[in-house]
Amino acid sequence: MHDLTAFQRDVLYVLAGRNEPHGFAIRDELEDYYDKRINTGQLYPSLDRLVEKGLVEKGKRDQRTNAYTLTRRGQREIDARTDWETQQVATLSHDGNDEQRLPEKRHVQHV
Template identity: 65%
Template sequence: MHDLTGFQRDLLYAIGGLDDPHGLALKDELEGYYESEVHHGRLYPNLDAVVEKGLVEKGKIDERTNSYSLTRRGRRELEARRDWEADYLDDD
């Protein structure tokens, strides 16, 4: 997880929060978060990067549309990140 960009981490969170989203659903989700346009040239290379790292699995909905889901490793990495963040955010 330490070698991911912030955008790639945000992709993992979005993928984990949606049911097997396709690229355009992720684009819409991230545009809502960033409040600006996410270009295809930014989205798809970053999706490919997290797939290559083994954090996301790429499926096929039809000939033109792929779906994305977290791998077991991707989910573990997100949980570890949340635990790390909680160490800094907890008031206890």
């Protein structure tokens, strides 16, 4: 999953919470999350890339509408990413040297 864009990862998360959504349902959920319009020229190539990588399966809902599902591999990738994120947050919040791990705040004077 490390080679996916953040948008592609978000598409996977949307698919994980839905039962065979079509493209517009995925787009609507992403628009709610991003609070902006999602271009179909961004969504469908991302879905196709996820299909190529074996993370998503593309099927037919009817003659005109595709439906997308997360593959087992896609779910394993989400689980691994979630574990990694949890570990990173836990390490940061429980490490006695938090200040050493966080970047220093720099004050910039504007002239």
